[in-house]
Amino acid sequence: MLRRHGLFWLKTCPRLNVLQRQCVPISHLLDNRIGCQQRWYAKGRRRSLDSKKEMKPLNFSIPNYISVNKLANLLNCRVEKLIKDLTALGFQNITTTYILSKEYVELILQEYNFALPSLSTSTNIDNVYEELKSPVNPKLLTKRPPVVTIMGHVDHGKTTIVDYLRKSSVVAQEHGGITQHIGAFQIITPKSGKKITFLDTPGHAAFLKMRERGANITDIIVLVVSVEDSVMPQTLEAIKHAKKSGNELIIAITKIDRIPRPKEREKKIEKVINDLIVQDIAVEKIGGDVQVIPISAKTGENMDLLEESIVLLSEVMDIRAENSPRTIVEGWIIESQVKKQVGNVATVLVKKGTLQKGKILICGNTFCKIKNLIDDKGTPISKATPSYATEVLGWKDVPHVGDEVIQVKSEAIAKKFISKRQDLVEVQKNSSIVERLNEERALAKEHHAIEEKNEGLQKEDAAPDRDQNILPKNINYIIKCDVSGSAEAVSESISSLGNDEVRCNVISSSVGIPTESDLKMAQITDSVILCFNLGKLPSEVINNRAGIEVKQYNVIYKLIEDVTETLTENLKPIFEKKVISTVDIRESFDFKLKKKVIKIAGCKVNNGSIKKNSLVQVVRGPNDDVIFDGALSTLKHNKDDVAEVSKGHECGITFEDGFEGFEPGDRILVYENVKVPRYL
Numbered sequence: 001m002l003r004r005h006g007l008f009w010l011k012t013c014p015r016l017n018v019l020q021r022q023c024v025p026i027s028h029l030l031d032n033r034i035g036c037q038q039r040w041y042a043k044g045r046r047r048s049l050d051s052k053k054e055m056k057p058l059n060f061s062i063p064n065y066i067s068v069n070k071l072a073n074l075l076n077c078r079v080e081k082l083i084k085d086l087t088a089l090g091f092q093n094i095t096t097t098y099i100l101s102k103e104y105v106e107l108i109l110q111e112y113n114f115a116l117p118s119l120s121t122s123t124n125i126d127n128v129y130e131e132l133k134s135p136v137n138p139k140l141l142t143k144r145p146p147v148v149t150i151m152g153h154v155d156h157g158k159t160t161i162v163d164y165l166r167k168s169s170v171v172a173q174e175h176g177g178i179t180q181h182i183g184a185f186q187i188i189t190p191k192s193g194k195k196i197t198f199l200d201t202p203g204h205a206a207f208l209k210m211r212e213r214g215a216n217i218t219d220i221i222v223l224v225v226s227v228e229d230s231v232m233p234q235t236l237e238a239i240k241h242a243k244k245s246g247n248e249l250i251i252a253i254t255k256i257d258r259i260p261r262p263k264e265r266e267k268k269i270e271k272v273i274n275d276l277i278v279q280d281i282a283v284e285k286i287g288g289d290v291q292v293i294p295i296s297a298k299t300g301e302n303m304d305l306l307e308e309s310i311v312l313l314s315e316v317m318d319i320r321a322e323n324s325p326r327t328i329v330e331g332w333i334i335e336s337q338v339k340k341q342v343g344n345v346a347t348v349l350v351k352k353g354t355l356q357k358g359k360i361l362i363c364g365n366t367f368c369k370i371k372n373l374i375d376d377k378g379t380p381i382s383k384a385t386p387s388y389a390t391e392v393l394g395w396k397d398v399p400h401v402g403d404e405v406i407q408v409k410s411e412a413i414a415k416k417f418i419s420k421r422q423d424l425v426e427v428q429k430n431s432s433i434v435e436r437l438n439e440e441r442a443l444a445k446e447h448h449a450i451e452e453k454n455e456g457l458q459k460e461d462a463a464p465d466r467d468q469n470i471l472p473k474n475i476n477y478i479i480k481c482d483v484s485g486s487a488e489a490v491s492e493s494i495s496s497l498g499n500d501e502v503r504c505n506v507i508s509s510s511v512g513i514p515t516e517s518d519l520k521m522a523q524i525t526d527s528v529i530l531c532f533n534l535g536k537l538p539s540e541v542i543n544n545r546a547g548i549e550v551k552q553y554n555v556i557y558k559l560i561e562d563v564t565e566t567l568t569e570n571l572k573p574i575f576e577k578k579v580i581s582t583v584d585i586r587e588s589f590d591f592k593l594k595k596k597v598i599k600i601a602g603c604k605v606n607n608g609s610i611k612k613n614s615l616v617q618v619v620r621g622p623n624d625d626v627i628f629d630g631a632l633s634t635l636k637h638n639k640d641d642v643a644e645v646s647k648g649h650e651c652g653i654t655f656e657d658g659f660e661g662f663e664p665g666d667r668i669l670v671y672e673n674v675k676v677p678r679y680l
Contacts, residue, residue, distance in 0.1 A: 055115040062105055065434055069096040071105065075112060085111075099434045128421040129362060132406045133328065140322040144386040145186065145195035146314035147217065147349065151241070152224030153232035157254040160297040161224065162200050165189065165307070184334050184347055184389030185376045189307045196310060197349070197387045199334070217332045217349060219319055220248045220310060226255050227268045227294070231275040239279050248317065250291050250309055251276060251283065257296035269294050321386035322352045329353030329407035333363060334389060336398045337483040338512035344395035348384070348405055355384040355392070360414055363405045365422060366397040367414035398511055401485040472498065474505040475567055476527035480514050482534055487511055490532055490556060494563045502570045504563060514541050514550065522548045528566075530559060568679060575673035577617075581608025581647075583668035585618075589652070599660040601653045603668065609646040610635065610653075610670050617669045618655070618662050627666070628659045 060074055068086070072079040083094050089111075091098075100108070109116060150158045165187050186197045199218060221242045225235055242249050253272050259265040273283055273292055282288025291309050295302040330353060336346040346363075348355065361368045371394035373381045384390040399405075408414045477494065481487035491509040498504050507525050508518075514529050514537070522529050529550045531537060542550055553559040587602035610616075612635045618628040636652040637645055645651040653668070 056113055058109065058114045058116060062102055062109070064102045065099050066105060067096065068094060068098045068100065071100060071108070099438055101434065128424065129404070129406050129417060132362070132408060132417065133330065137322060137327075140324045140327060141320040142323050144319055144321045144323070145197050145388075146219045146310065146317070146319050147197045147199065147387050148220045148222055148310055149199040149218035149247075150222045150224060151238035153226070153229065153234040153238075156224045156226040156229065156232075156235075157297055158224045159200050161222075161252065161254070161295070161303075161306075162198050164297040164300060164303055165196075165198070184349060186388055189311065191304050191307055192311050194311045194314075195387075196307075196314075197389060199349075199389075217351075218245070218247055219317065220250060220313060221245070222250050222252050222306075222310070224252050224254055225272055225276070227253050227259060227265070227272060228255055230272045231279065236279065239281065243280075248313055249281070250293065250306070250313065251281070252306055253292065253294040254297060256294045257299045257301065265294075319387075323354060323386055325354060327353040329355055329359065329361065329405070331355070331405040333399050333401050333403050333405060335483045335485050336395075336401055336511070338398060342393055344393075344398045346392050346395055346399050347389055348392050349389045350384050350386050352386055353407065355388075355390065356382065360408050360411060361392070361405050362408050362414045362417060363395075363399040364403045365418055365425075366395055366399050367408070367411065367418060368392060368395040368399075369411065370394050398484055401483075401488060472500055473502045473570060475502060475563075475570060476505050476507050476522075476525045477563070478507050478514075478518055478522050478525075478527045478529045479509040479532070480518065480529060480534060481509075481511055481532040484511050486532055486556075490530070490559065493556065493560050497560075497564055498567055499571075501572055502567050504567060513537060519544050519546055519548050522546075530563075532556065532559060571678045574676045574678060576676055577671045578674045579669050579671045581610055581670040582606045583610055583616075583651075583653075583670065585662055585664055585666045585668065587664055588662065598654060599662075601655075601662050601668075602650065603653055604650050605645055605647050607647050608670065609644050610651070610668070611644045612642070614670045615672065616655075617671065618659075618666055619669060620663070620666045624667070624669075627661055628655060630659070631656045 066074075068082060069079045072082045075082065079096055083096070086094050086108075106116060150161060152158055162185060166185055184197065184199055186195055188195055221238075223235070223238055223242065225231060253269055256265055256269070259268055273285055276283060276292075277286060281290055283290045283292050285292070291313075293302055293306050293309060295306055297303060330351040331348045332351065334347040334349050336344070339345050346368075348361075355370070355373065357370050357372065359370050361370065370392055372392075373384055374391040374393070375381050376389065381390065408417070475498075479487055479490050479494075481490060487509045491506050494504045495506045496504075507521060507527050510518075513534055514531065518529060519541075521527065523546045527548075529548060531550060531552045533554060534552065537550065537552065544550070551559075551562065553562070583603045583605050585601045585603050589600045589602055591598050591600050610632075612632055615631055616628075617626050619625060620627050633654040633656045634652075635642055635645065637649065642651070655662075
């Protein structure tokens with residue numbers, strides 16, 4: 001019998017009635033934990049550390065986290081013995097302050113023959129709401145419209161297809177000519193009169209998560225490929241999502257109206273099909289079941305054929321869902337945002353059940369008592385059936401895009417499950433903190449041992465090592481967007497920018513116009529506020545008293561370029577020396593002052609010019625060995641101090657820092673430090 005225990009899958013061995021290791025722990029665990037488990041359950045039997053077979057009663061409660069020395073006190077044993085036993089089990093670098101999780105403590109107690117009432121079970125955060133779902137009732141299954149996601153490379157005409165079918169102009173409303181949200185529309189096809197729900201996903205590389213989400217909640221994917229460009233980077237990415245999701249696929253080759261000559265058009269279409277075959281797409285040409293339809297959404301050519309293909313494929317798939325007043329509603333968040341006057345709004349794609357006013361929905365760490373339902377045209381509706389995308393008003397907080405929505409009976413039940421989920425989130429957060437603490441303590445112990453070993457080394461020998469540990473400079477940003485999907489995309493796009501010297505740090509990412517708390521947070525963290533698709537901002541935000549920089553963008557790649565440029569400007573400057581003139585030292589003169597004698601170099605400028613504030617190097621020999629690098633002290637022509645001496649003229653020079661080690665025959669290289677352009 002398999003069951004989930006902590007971070008491992010464990011099973012009960014019928015013969016020995018013990019826990020036996022089934023699979024390798026997840027990759028982010030510490031190496032000592034992995035080694036421990038491998039040795040603990042490697043032979044499929046339990047090895048007790050205590051020779052006694054009698055089970056000891058447990059007279060204390062097991063904390064979520066406990067250090068080794070405190071566990072030794074609870075077990076009433078010496079800490080040295082416990083560390084020795086843990087080392088024998090496979091733990092490495094165990095110290096008295098090493099922190100053990102509850103799952104490990106339970107297993108250790110079993111090894112010490114303590115009787116445990118029951119092993120604690122860890123619940124996955126994503127599965128907290130699984131018990132709220134109802135099993136599928138085949139008697140209530142009815143046909144529903146297919147959910148069709150249009151995917152492909154940027155500017156390949158995805159939104160134009162939806163515009164043709166809806167008889168609208170969505171593309172005219174997009175900034176920069178690219179879609180920057182997942183648009184959800186349900187249409188009645190002009191020819192067959194069937195309902196189809198379309199999801200129009202962004203094509204820009206920054207919206208990877210949004211496209212992947214669209215592929216995972218759909219029935220049919222229409223992959224749009226331009227006849228002019230063929231397979232492009234986002235096309236390959238869409239193919240990967242389609243294969244991963246296992247959805248049915250239809251290929252739409254667009255923009256055929258741009259190639260009026262039939263023979264040239266046929267040749268281009270053939271090239272696109274061959275490129276798709278290379279990507280392991282089983283098109284009908286090679287006996288597969290993927291339809292390829294050349295279309296022009298601009299002129300309407302073959303659009304009726306695309307419509308018929310989608311309807312026919314959905315009929316063959318026999319797509320059904322429960323649609324009964326008694327069915328618990330389930331769905332997905334397509335988009336979420338804060339709208340003026342109405343507050344928190346989320347677009348919900350209904351998976352099963354009927355969405356109506358007054359019903360209570362739970363999603364992530366928030367819930368909603370539905371105040372109103374709005375369709376894609378902005379019209380209030382009374383209900384939303386399966387495959388229908390509708391805006392839901394009444395959320396307590398803005399839900400996260402991509403989260404699942406489930407109906408509950410009351411607000412009390414919703415609050416109970418949200419609290420349970422938040423507790424698990426806190427446990428997961430604490431677990432990562434504990435792992436980091438253990439790692440830091442292990443590194444500190446190792447570092448301390450190295451310091452003791454090298455105690456006799458001089459401090460200046462260790463200085464270069466300290467320089468290597470300098471952390472990169474953080475450039476802080478606060479992101480504010482119109483919808484949560486865009487906020488996620490912007491955050492994902494810029495948070496990975498940077499290198500070992502400078503990096504982008506996203507302090508927070510949310511929807512809506514920057515608030516007073518956002519401005520205070522920006523002031524505290526020295527952040528720049530990036531506003532995406534928020535329209536005209538209030539003057540009190542732009543001209544805020546704290547002087548916080550607020551930048552506005554409508555196209556995401558311009559935002560990314562701006563952030564990249566800012567990071568580049570904060571890279572440590574690198575200069576290279578550029579020789580601009582050379583001077584020969586021909587004589588050396590001694591000049592007597594009142595109390596001392598100074599040495600003057602009699603020189604002639606070969607090329608360029610030398611100025612009093614010039615940076616110079618004095619070099620000697622055929623290899624130009626540098627014997628001085630610095631600045632001039634005086635520059636004279638005859639007996640007069642001059643600011644500059646040009647080519648062909650003679651001059652007298654003294655150097656800063658009292659350098660007098662020059663000789664006749666040496667050369668002076670006049671140089672300037674030129675800043676070298678740097679890039680991330």
